[in-house]
Amino acid sequence: MIKKKYIIVIQCHIVKEYCSGFLCEHTFNKRVDCFSCYDSNNNLRFLSITCGGCCGRSTLRKLQDFISQAEAREKIIKNEIVVHLSSCVSFESFHGPECPHKEYISKIITEKAGLDLVYGSRLSPITEARRKKNIYKTR
Ligand code: SF4
Ligand code: SF4
Numbered sequence: 001m002i003k004k005k006y007i008i009v010i011q012c013h014i015v016k017e018y019c020s021g022f023l024c025e026h027t028f029n030k031r032v033d034c035f036s037c038y039d040s041n042n043n044l045r046f047l048s049i050t051c052g053g054c055c056g057r058s059t060l061r062k063l064q065d066f067i068s069q070a071e072a073r074e075k076i077i078k079n080e081i082v083v084h085l086s087s088c089v090s091f092e093s094f095h096g097p098e099c100p101h102k103e104y105i106s107k108i109i110t111e112k113a114g115l116d117l118v119y120g121s122r123l124s125p126i127t128e129a130r131r132k133k134n135i136y137k138t139r
Pocket of ligand 1: 011012013014015051052053054055056089099100101102
C-alpha cells in the first residue's frame with residue numbers, strides 16, 4: 001500500500017466540459033482501477049483539477065498553489081502528495097486520442113513541481129477491451 005495523504009487528479013479541460021468527473025472520484029472512493037494501490041482505511045484526500053486547457057501550462061501554477069497551501073495549512077509535504085493524470089488524459093478512448101501534451105504536462109508534474117505521477121484513474125471495462133483490440137488505434 002502506498003502511504004500518501006493527498007491525491008490530485010488532473011483531468012482534461014476539454015473532456016471536463018461534458019464530464020463531471022464523478023467516475024474518477026467514484027473509482028477513487030472504491031479504491032479500484034488506478035487507485036487500487038491505496039489503503040482504504042486511511043484519511044487519504046482527493047482533489048480533481050483540470051489542466052487548464054491546451055497546452056496544459058497552467059498545471060504548474062495550480063500545483064504550486066496546492067503545494068504551498070497544503071504545507072502552510074495542513075503540514076502536508078510533497079512526498080505525501082501524488083498526482084494522477086486521468087485516463088482521458090493518459091490513454092486513448094472514445095473521448096479522443098491521448099493528450100498530445102502528455103509528456104510536457106508530465107515534466108511539469110515531476111520535474112517542475114517535484115511530485116510523484118501515476119498515469120490513469122478510472123478504467124472503463126468497455127474502453128479497456130477496445131484498447132486491447134486496438135480499436136482506438138489512430139488510422
Ligand atoms: S493539454 Fe491535453 S489534457 Fe489539457 S485540454 Fe489539451 S488535450 Fe486535454
Ligand atoms: S477519466 Fe473518465 S470520469 Fe475521469 S474525467 Fe476523464 S472522462 Fe471523466
